[in-house]
Amino acid sequence: METEDSKQHYFRWRDREMQVRLVYTWIILDLELSLFHDVKTVLSLTDFKLPVPISEELFLSKELAVGEFSLEQPPDIDIANDANRPSLQTMLQWLFKQGFDSTRRKHLNPTTLHVLLHAILSMIRNYRQLFGYMGQDARIRLSVFSPFSKASTKTRMDEMRGLLQYWLGLFNALWPSSTRLGDGDPCLPSPQLYGVLITYHFICLETVIxxxxxxxxxxxxxxxxxxxxxxxxxxxxxxxxxxxxxxxxxxxxxxxxxxxxxxxxxxxxxxxxxxxxxxxxxxxxxxxxxxxxxxxxxxxxxxxxxxxxxxxxxxxxxxxxxxxxxxxxxxxxxxxxxxxxxxxxxxxxxxxxxxxxxxxxxxxxxxxxxxxxxxxxxxxxxxxxxxxxxxxxxxxx
Structure with missing residues (x-):
């Protein structure tokens, strides 16, 4: 049965969730501006300790009514101490340590996958800039004691390609290849996923062009x-x-x-x-x-x-x-x-x-x-x- 407290709790949670989603929207915008304008990303994701947003389907679901909300364990409205969802910083650690097990993958959705690409693009931009510092003149040789060389930087870029391949594995875990590959039209549940996948391919291109x-x-x-x-x-x-x-x-x-x-x-x-x-x-x-x-x-x-x-x-x-x-x-x-x-x-x-x-x-x-x-x-x-x-x-x- 609905109570005034449950209604207030629900609307407070929803307002907080909208704030979280707004922050993630800015992160995705920063990613797209960086990608299509060939500039470095502005935002540093290590500064974001807010929780990952819930899936779009659940957030917009009509079934998540006020009365039903009070029957389940509600999300913690304090985004600084959310016990139900990992923070963005934690998700980034799982990505770079390749530590997404079956339990952690339940927190993945189109928005979180999109944001994880931001971190990878940021590193690719740094390595691409490092290539520019070294120049294209093959006659220029760096000191043998220099920690930087084109070979070592290419190795780092190869690591980014490996990380992108791992990201694709996470994508496939949610939407298996068998349901969307082949000669017929792909079958993905939302247009947002197509945009995420196109962004992935563009970032892969950034490693080789x-x-x-x-x-x-x-x-x-x-x-x-x-x-x-x-x-x-x-x-x-x-x-x-x-x-x-x-x-x-x-x-x-x-x-x-x-x-x-x-x-x-x-x-x-x-x-x-x-x-x-x-x-x-x-x-x-x-x-x-x-x-x-x-x-x-x-x-x-x-x-x-x-x-x-x-x-x-x-x-x-x-x-x-x-x-x-x-x-x-x-x-x-x-x-x-x-x-x-x-x-x-x-x-x-x-x-x-x-x-x-x-x-x-x-x-x-x-x-x-x-x-x-x-x-x-x-x-x-x-x-x-x-x-x-x-x-x-x-x-x-």
């Missing part, structure tokens, strides 16, 4: 042939590992394509812009190596945005050991591309109509088609015009 360097390359207006003839050491400053670039770019395009227009995240135009520039750079830097020599039969292209996958096994034909191959990629790429296969993009999701990544101009045209999916807003229109102008400038060179 330098987006500001790619944008600087685009502004230089150098002919495609000149860019393609760069030394591999120079190419490495833009793209450090080709396979993850192809895989994560394809997954981002696929996820954006299968979402309904009304379910697209608010930053979808920025997402298309980034993946377009990354794929253009991939094509202009390495596309010449994918062009088929005369007399060589072209097999079916490997479409990188054909379906949803957890790993790059769908691209395995691109580096089969039994294929006649040649080296492609910069330092650390370690990829042999067979002459019989070329990565490609689907045109509007049509797998029978593919754009080969060996043609930078066609890659730009195909990526621009992704804007047809979203609604016309000033933000999207501005980015679309910017990319159209860039594409037009490339045709005149």
């Amino acid at each position: 330098d987006m500001p360097a790619i944008e600087n390359l685009a502004r230089q207006r150098r002919p495609d042939s000149t860019i393609a003839q760069m030394d591999t050491a120079l190419k490495d400053q833009y793209i450090q590992d080709l396979v993850p670039v192809l895989f994560h770019s394809g997954q981002i395009l696929y996820l954006l394509r299968v979402l309904e227009q009304t379910s697209l995240p608010p930053w979808w135009p920025a997402a298309i812009y980034r993946v377009t520039m990354v794929l253009w750079a991939t094509s202009v830097l390495f596309g010449s190596a994918w062009k088929q020599p005369s007399g060589v039969e072209l097999l079916s292209p490997i479409i990188i945005d054909a379906s949803l996958h957890d790993d790059d096994s769908n691209l395995s034909p691109l580096w089969q050991e039994n294929s006649e191959s040649y080296s492609v990629g910069g330092e650390g790429a370690g990829l042999n591309m067979p002459q019989s296969h070329t990565p490609a993009l689907s045109v509007r999701g049509d797998l029978s109509n593919a754009t080969l990544l060996s043609d930078p101009q066609r890659v730009l045209e195909t990526c621009l088609l992704a804007f047809e999916k979203g609604r016309s807003i000033r933000f999207a229109d501005g980015i679309y015009r910017k990319l159209k102008q860039f594409m037009a400038s490339r045709t005149t060179e």
Whole structure:
């Protein structure tokens, strides 16, 4: 039976929960601003000792009525001493120690998973900045006693990739791969999860590309042939590992394509812009190596945005050991591309109509088609015009 005390307790708890969720919203906003503006995160998550929020479904559930609330053990409204839920600081410790057992995973939901990506991106930004301090001149050698080197920093970046893989395992624990992978459309319970997964793929890209360097390359207006003839050491400053670039770019395009227009995240135009520039750079830097020599039969292209996958096994034909191959990629790429296969993009999701990544101009045209999916807003229109102008400038060179 409802009492005045239980009603007050419920509304106090709900007000406090709304405050907690507001803080987490600011953390996610900081993550997105950092990701799409290529700046370091502003917020330090170690300062947040507030509890993790409950799931969106439970918070919005009509079943959580005032009368029912009083029948169960209510959450502690004092967020500084919440005994029922771990703090954000505790969740971060579990993440970096890879200590999420089955009991601790019950605290995971789309919001907490999203916030955990903030911590990983913060560290990636620091390591990327460290690469910038070291410079790109191969003639510069740091002291043998220096604790910092490109090799050691790459090792740290590899650790971040391992941590991202662990994060994906946590995601799969809540939404198993068997329910959302394959040739059909993915099946995730909410649009928010698609946004979280797209963010994950973008952060994975951050470990193997330098987006500001790619944008600087685009502004230089150098002919495609000149860019393609760069030394591999120079190419490495833009793209450090080709396979993850192809895989994560394809997954981002696929996820954006299968979402309904009304379910697209608010930053979808920025997402298309980034993946377009990354794929253009991939094509202009390495596309010449994918062009088929005369007399060589072209097999079916490997479409990188054909379906949803957890790993790059769908691209395995691109580096089969039994294929006649040649080296492609910069330092650390370690990829042999067979002459019989070329990565490609689907045109509007049509797998029978593919754009080969060996043609930078066609890659730009195909990526621009992704804007047809979203609604016309000033933000999207501005980015679309910017990319159209860039594409037009490339045709005149």
